Amino acid sequence: MRKNLVTSFFCGLLLGWFPIFSQDSTSFRVISTSLESNIGFASQSTPFWFRVNQYATVPNKLPILSVRAARQATQSFKKNANWRWAYGAEAVVNAGAESNMVLPEIYTALRYKVWELYVGRRKETFGLCDSTLGTGSYAWSGNALPMPKLVLQIPQYTPVPYTKGWLVFKGHYAHSWFGENQYVSHHFLHQKTLHLRLGKAKSRFKWHGGFTHQVQWGGIANYDASSVANGNKFPSNLRAYGYVVTGLGGVVGQVKGFNAFDSTNRVGNHLGTIDMGVEIDLKRSRLFIYRQNIFEDGSLYYLNSISDGLHGISFTNLFAKREKGKLSIQKVLFEFLNTRSQGGREFNTKPGGKLGNDNYFNHQQFRDGWTYQGRIIGTPFITNRFDTKKKFQENGLYNGFESANNNRVRVYHVGVQGYFGEDVEFLSKISYSQNYGTYGHPYLSEPRQYSGLVQVMGKLPYLGGLQWTAAAAWDYGGLYEDSFGLQIGVRKNWRK
DSSP: OHHHHHHHHHHHHHHTOOTTOOTTSEEEEEEEEEEEEEEEEESSBOOHHHHTTSTTOSOSBOOEEEEEEEEEEEEEESSOTTEEEEEEEEEEEEEESSOEEEEEEEEEEEEETTEEEEEEEOOOOBSSSOTTTSSOOSSBOSOSOOOOEEEEEEEEEEEOTTSTTSEEEEEEEEEEEEEOOSSEESEEEEEEEEEEEESOTTOSEEEEEEEEEEEEEOOEESSOOTTTSBTTBOOOSHHHHHHHHHOOOOOTTTSTTOOHHHHHSOSSEEEEEEEEEEEEEOSSEEEEEEEEEEESSSGGGGTTTTTOEEEEEEEEETTOOOOTTOEEEEEEEEEEEEOSOTTOSOOBOSTTOOBOOOOTTOOSSSTTOSEETTEESSOTTSEEGGGSOGGGGSTTSSOTTOSEEEOOEEEEEEEEEEEETTTEEEEEEEEEEEEOBOSSSBOTTOOEEEEEEEEEEEEESSTTTEEEEEEEEEEEESSSOOEEEEEEEEEEEEEO
16 A cells, blocks of 8 residues: 555656646646656765755665655746746655655745745755755754745845845745654744845845744643643743744743743744855855854853854856866865854853853753754754764763754865766765764763765766766764765656
8 A cells, every 4th residue: 555655646746646736727837857766875874974964865774775756836827927836746765774755845835926825845944054065054954854834935035125136135934843752742843034135136245144043832741841841831822922933031920831941041942043144256256155153042142152153165166167078166165163162061040141051952841852853953963862873872971861962063064066077067075073062961082073975977868868976975983883885876857
C-alpha cells in the first residue's frame, strides 16, 4: 500500500495531476518540473556538508539511493491577472541504511500583486547571508524539515511609496505548529521578518538592514514543569500572543497561565537576528558585506553579546567566462560565525542585571530546544548531540534534556564557485570550527573540526539535456566521527 502511494505521488507530480485548480476560469502555466536520482556512499556517518542545510532530506547514514521529484506551477485568473494561484510539491524517497520518504515542499498560494498568502511546507531561509556558499542563516538555515505554516508575505523587494525606488522592503508574518515532541507538544511558532534596502537597483552602494524574529510558545509540557509552568500548560491565550508578538515581558497574574519564569524572562522562547549589510557595485564585480547580530533573551540590548554573530563577505565576478581549458572563478565567500559570548556565563535577572548565559538553541521550558523533528532549525554548527561523537553524548557532558550540546563555537568558512572549461561548473566549501560545548557543560578538550565539500556539475547530451553531478565530502577532527563520502547523480528539468 505504501509503495502504491509513493508511486502515485511521483506520477502525480510528473504528469501534472493536481486537482487544486479549475482550468475553466484560469490561465494555467507550469513553471518547472524536475526528476533527480542520486547514489551516495560514506565510510562512516554521512559527512557534514552532505547532510546539513538540505531540509532534512538526506539521512544520517549512507549508502543510499535517493530519488526526488518536484513540481511548481502558477496561473493567473483570466478576468484579473493581478490575482494568481500557485502550488509546489517535492517528494524525496531514500532507500538504504536509513530508508524514508520526505515531503520538504507541499503548499498552495494565493497571490495579489506583491502580496502572497500561502499554507503548507516550503523550503525557505531567512536573514542576510549567502545560502548557496555560506554556512546557513543563524536562526533559519534550511537544516530542518520545513514546518507547516500559514504565511502572509511580500516575498520580493517592493518600493516604498514616494521614495522613487530608493527604499524597498520585503517581509513576512507566519504562524506554524510544532506538533508532537518529546518534552513539549502542540506548541506554536510565531515568526516575522522585515528587511529594507536603501539604494536603487542600479545604485553603486545599496545598504541593507532588517530583522528575523522567531518564538516558540504555548503547548503542553510532557514533563514535570511545575517550576516553569502552571499545570504543565504554557500561556496560549490572545493576551499571551500579544506578549509573544511584541517580545515584552509579562507580570505574574496579568495573563492566565503566567508564572514567575514568564515574567522574569519572556513569554515563550524568543530568538532571532538583527541584520545589516552593504552591497557595492564595482562595475565588473560585486562585493557584499553582511552581519547577523544574534539575540535570544535580551543580552544584545545591553551589548554584552555583541561579539556573537554571523559575519560574511562575498565577491562575485559578474563577467566570469566559460572558456575551454580554463578555470574561471564566479564567486568567493568568507564567513566567520562566533557564538562563544552569549552575554557571559551568568544569567542575571536582578534589577540592573544584564541577563547573559543565553544558551543558544536550548530553553528551560521548551526542552526540545530550537529543533523540529529532531533537527536543529538554525545554523548546523550549533550541534545536535546525536550528531557528535558518542563520548559527547554521555551523561555529564550535556544537560539531560538539552538538544544542543555544543552552542559555543567559532567557525571559519570559505566557499568558492566557478567554471572549469565550457561545460563544467564547480562548488567547494571548507569549514574549520572550534567547539567549546555549553557554559553548563563545557568541552575540556575544545575539539577542532574540519569539514569540506567539492562538487562538480555538467550536462549530458541525452533526453533533451540531462544534468550530472558528482561530489566528495569529508569530516576530520574531534567533534564528529571521521568520514569520507562520494555522491553521483543525474537530474532532468522540464520548463514551459
